[in-house]
Amino acid sequence: MNEQLPVELLNDAFNGFRDASRKLEEQYALLEDRIDELSQELAEKNRALERTRRLAAMGEMAARVAHEIRNPLGSMAIFATILERELGAEPEKQRLANHISTGIKSLDNLLSNMLLFASSPEAKLKPVDVRKVLEEALLLARGHEKEDVSVKAEFCGQTSIMADPVLLRQLFLNLIINAIDAMDRGGVLKVRTKVIDDRQRYMEIKFADTGRGIGKEHIDRVFDPFFSTKDRGTGLGLAIVSTVVNAHGGFIDVDSVKGEGTAFTIGLPMMREYRI
Ligand SMILES: Nc1ncnc2c1ncn2[C@@H]1O[C@H](COP(=O)(O)OP(=O)(O)OP(=O)(O)O)[C@@H](O)[C@H]1O
Ligand SMILES: [Mg+2]
Known part of the structure; x- marks a missing residue:
């Protein structure tokens, strides 16, 4: 037997369905915004991580370069000292040799500071x-x-x-x-x-x-x-x-x-x- 539903009942059901779907649409839009925000945050964090990795790699490289420069610098320091001693009779040239020694000492201090800065040292007491x-x-x-x-x-x-x-x-x-x-x-x-x-x-x-x-x-x-x-x-x-x-x-x-x-x-x- 076919009983017809009253029109009001149908209208109520339809309105209820429309409200529910509007709310769903709103929530969906909110979710989309949040997903956009989160993916932007993630991209930023990835970029920062990449930068930190590069800086760490550069720090390691600087420490290695500093080590490599140190050895020849040591030989140069010895040679400059000998030169200074041998040029005792020629003060002008001796002054120049002294400049070399001073420059080497400054470089050596810079290298020591760089190596210490890169390595966060532990004190061996x-x-x-x-x-x-x-x-x-x-x-x-x-x-x-x-x-x-x-x-x-x-x-x-x-x-x-x-x-x-x-x-x-x-x-x-x-x-x-x-x-x-x-x-x-x-x-x-x-x-x-x-x-x-x-x-x-x-x-x-x-x-x-x-x-x-x-x-x-x-x-x-x-x-x-x-x-x-x-x-x-x-x-x-x-x-x-x-x-x-x-x-x-x-x-x-x-x-x-x-x-x-x-x-x-x-x-x-x-x-x-x-x-x-
Ligand atoms: N005894 C001091 N008298 C006056 N200013 C000082 C003195 N010691 C440090 N400073 C100030 O502090 C700053 C930082 O000193 P720091 O030793 O860290 O670096 P720097 O001497 O400039 O360079 P670097 O030591 O790496 O060659 C100096 O540039 C200077 O302005
Ligand atoms: Mg200083």
């Missing part, structure tokens, strides 16, 4: 004498020195400490070179060590120069990698200094007055006492 490491760093800074700049060192009490001598030398060298660079019109760099017996025993090493100082607008950025105010600076020196301090579980402070001078204070934990 052993008993070292801070006085000896400082002397080595001062020797490496030779050629950088200026006529009217003098260095005064004062060691109060014990100078033996548990540290990585290679890293420590590089730290000292960067601070010494920066201080000399800052003293265009001559001055004094005072290096002072003392043992602080606080809650934890540590050695305080202070490098205070009478150079041009650091402006307030720059002081917060000096430890940032690649920050430099020098024409030919790479901005790696203080980044390495802070990496080395951290590798030793120490701390570093900077205090500076523009036009008067700058003091970097380092604290390195003493750990155990050793007699050298």
Whole structure:
């Protein structure tokens, strides 16, 4: 038997179906937008990942190139020293040979900084004498020195400490070179060590120069990698200094007055006492 459905019932069903399909269409449009957003995010993340991979590969390559340059540089340094000695009777030529030695030392420092920056070093601790490491760093800074700049060192009490001598030398060298660079019109760099017996025993090493100082607008950025105010600076020196301090579980402070001078204070934990 064929019973006819009332018209209102059919209308209701039809309206219900139309509402449901409109809602579905709206949700579908929302989903499409979200999918677009997500694929854009994914594409951006892929690009960032690719950039990071390239940077890591470049870092590795830079470290390898630095290693390769190091060996011939060593031979050149020896040859330049012999040349300098043999040209004793010809001061003008000897000065030129001295320029070669100085250039080699600067390159060597740059390579050391690059290698340390690329490798995030671990400190291999052993008993070292801070006085000896400082002397080595001062020797490496030779050629950088200026006529009217003098260095005064004062060691109060014990100078033996548990540290990585290679890293420590590089730290000292960067601070010494920066201080000399800052003293265009001559001055004094005072290096002072003392043992602080606080809650934890540590050695305080202070490098205070009478150079041009650091402006307030720059002081917060000096430890940032690649920050430099020098024409030919790479901005790696203080980044390495802070990496080395951290590798030793120490701390570093900077205090500076523009036009008067700058003091970097380092604290390195003493750990155990050793007699050298
Ligand atoms: N003793 C200092 N006196 C005045 N300014 C300093 C001193 N030490 C660091 N600075 C400032 O901090 C900046 C960063 O120093 P950093 O050693 O990191 O790089 P750089 O000396 O410019 O280059 P690089 O050490 O790589 O050759 C310097 O360019 C300089 O402006
Ligand atoms: Mg420097």
